[in-house]
Amino acid sequence: MTARLTRAETVLYGVAGLAAFLGVWSALSLSGAVPHQFLPAPHEVAARFVQLATTPFAGATLGAHLASSALRFAYGFLLGAAIGIPLGLLMGWFRVLDEIVSPAFDALRFIAPIAWVPFAALWFGTGIGGPIMIIFAGAFPPCLINAYRGARHVSRPLIEAAEMLGTGHLRIIVEVLLPASTASIVAGLRVAAGLGWQSLIGAELIVASTGVGFMMVQAQLNISTTTVMSAMVAIGMVGFLIDVALRGLEAAVRRRGLVA
Amino acid sequence: MIRRRTVIGIATIAALAAAWYLATMPLGLISSGRFPSPADVWLSLRQITTRGYANATLYQHIVQSLELVVLGFLVAAGTGVPLGLLMGWSRRAEALINPVFLLIRPIPPLAWIPLAILWLGLGDAAKIMVIWFAAFVPSVINSFTGVRTIEPAVLEAARMLGTPRWRLVREILIPAAAPMIFTGLRLSLQASWTTLVAAELVGAIFGLGKVLNVAQTDIYPGMIFVGMACVAIFGWVTTRLLAEVETRSLPWIQLSEARP
Numbered sequence: 389m390t391a392r393l394t395r396a397e398t399v400l401y402g403v404a405g406l407a408a409f410l411g412v413w414s415a416l417s418l419s420g421a422v423p424h425q426f427l428p429a430p431h432e433v434a435a436r437f438v439q440l441a442t443t444p445f446a447g448a449t450l451g452a453h454l455a456s457s458a459l460r461f462a463y464g465f466l467l468g469a470a471i472g473i474p475l476g477l478l479m480g481w482f483r484v485l486d487e488i489v490s491p492a493f494d495a496l497r498f499i500a501p502i503a504w505v506p507f508a509a510l511w512f513g514t515g516i517g518g519p520i521m522i523i524f525a526g527a528f529p530p531c532l533i534n535a536y537r538g539a540r541h542v543s544r545p546l547i548e549a550a551e552m553l554g555t556g557h558l559r560i561i562v563e564v565l566l567p568a569s570t571a572s573i574v575a576g577l578r579v580a581a582g583l584g585w586q587s588l589i590g591a592e593l594i595v596a597s598t599g600v601g602f603m604m605v606q607a608q609l610n611i612s613t614t615t616v617m618s619a620m621v622a623i624g625m626v627g628f629l630i631d632v633a634l635r636g637l638e639a640a641v642r643r644r645g646l647v648a
Numbered sequence: 649m650i651r652r653r654t655v656i657g658i659a660t661i662a663a664l665a666a667a668w669y670l671a672t673m674p675l676g677l678i679s680s681g682r683f684p685s686p687a688d689v690w691l692s693l694r695q696i697t698t699r700g701y702a703n704a705t706l707y708q709h710i711v712q713s714l715e716l717v718v719l720g721f722l723v724a725a726g727t728g729v730p731l732g733l734l735m736g737w738s739r740r741a742e743a744l745i746n747p748v749f750l751l752i753r754p755i756p757p758l759a760w761i762p763l764a765i766l767w768l769g770l771g772d773a774a775k776i777m778v779i780w781f782a783a784f785v786p787s788v789i790n791s792f793t794g795v796r797t798i799e800p801a802v803l804e805a806a807r808m809l810g811t812p813r814w815r816l817v818r819e820i821l822i823p824a825a826a827p828m829i830f831t832g833l834r835l836s837l838q839a840s841w842t843t844l845v846a847a848e849l850v851g852a853i854f855g856l857g858k859v860l861n862v863a864q865t866d867i868y869p870g871m872i873f874v875g876m877a878c879v880a881i882f883g884w885v886t887t888r889l890l891a892e893v894e895t896r897s898l899p900w901i902q903l904s905e906a907r908p
Contacts, residue, residue: 390739402746405748409748487652487660498879500838502849503845589759593761616763623755627754631754
């Protein structure tokens with residue numbers, strides 16, 4: 389590896405990289421090398437982004453579309469965590485359950501969450517139920533896997549001590565396995581949030597009548613590249629905020645010393 | 649305990665299959681308009697293999713999807729791994745590229761689909777572009793981490809002995825980073841499948857996603873099942889192939905994880 393850079397050098401190179409990126413983009417767009425309609429300049433996207441905050445597109449403002457997506461995301465994500473984490477812990481504790489659930493789970497795991505869209509639409513409609521099922525399909529596996537791995541890696545003496553004191557199954561799971569696997573679970577939640585958010589966008593592209601993914605499809609049909617790009621920026625920002633929030637949770641867990 | 653695990657696993661799958669048969673056929677607990685019975689699936693499978701469905705036979709759909717996944721994956725790995733290695737090796741390259749990377753990364757790959765359709769239409773080029781975006785990121789990040797986790801002492805020893813640069817790259821850098829590179833490739837492959845299915849669901853002429861899309865509009869549960877099963881099977885097959893390549897090319901590593 390080459391030598392470390394000073395802080396000033398890092399900032400300088402970073403600014404240069406960003407400037408080059410935006411510069412090439414603007415140059416391609418403004419010089420007409422690429423049809424302007426398909427590659428608007430960065431400042432035009434920024435202007436459109438600001439405009440969409442107040443002017444509705446495809447039935448609602450950008451904020452309203454985002455809010456309806458975020459609500460679905462919250463439902464699906466919480467459902468995935470509420471089922472995945474307890475099931476993962478139970479599977480980590482009761483071996484029979486692990487042996488029964490694992491084969492089915494492994495078989496289903498290879499189905500991309502987005503491939504559930506047709507059944508989700510058929511079973512729960514395209515309003516709110518269908519998209520929630522898709523988010524669930526994205527968020528559930530990481531929750532389960534990480535809770536399971538966390539529970540399996542709890543140190544034996546800890547469990548043996550609890551067992552020796554006559555602790556029951558439920559209390560061992562809640563008071564020994566859960567705290568000891570918190571770090572792993574929170575890491576799983578981060579992965580789950582990323583997959584869930586991305587699956588939701590995919591689902592909204594295919595079936596939905598509101599939401600930021602739906603807005604993108606409408607913009608694509610209207611050949612409004614600025615709107616498509618604004619929506620992408622908004623999606624990226626929300627995804628980033630979700631990740632920041634969960635990273636905060638991760639740091640808080642680490643500080644609190646819940647890790648066994 | 650492997651034997652007990654296998655027995656219970658087979659028993660579970662058999663019980664699920666029996667429950668599926670009983671609930672859909674003799675008992676009629678689940679209407680065939682919601683979930684297909686085994687007979688429905690068989691009929692759909694025969695229809696799509698002999699007469700074809702959604703513009704082509706099953707074989708043609710599978711070939712189309714597999715081709716795009718493999719092509720997109722190879723393009724992404726071919727560009728992502730070298731870039732990750734370069735960023736891992738040179739702090740300058742890292743400082744230059746990382747900010748741009750951080751800017752683009754929060755945008756989920758599926759959110760690129762409308763833009764890809766705007767730019768390149770519904771054909772193969774748009775799919776490859778989206779797969780490239782999706783599969784590129786895990787390849788870069790893991791190759792980068794792979795280089796950064798190499799023991800500095802190893803590199804220093806090689807340098808001290810005057811190893812020429814290309815030998816350093818070929819005989820130390822790449823082998824040492826290889827396990828992480830493969831982790832990245834596995835994630836890239838999964839991302840390739842997810843994005844391809846999503847992109848084909850949004851708009852395509854052939855492919856497994858197209859089958860799902862048409863089956864959804866036709867409300868044809870049997871065909872949805874066939875499409876999903878194919879996605880899962882070929883996702884599994886390609887993952888196994890990659891795992892095989894990994895064991896062959898890294899004979900010095902005992903793969904501890906049984907799960908692919």
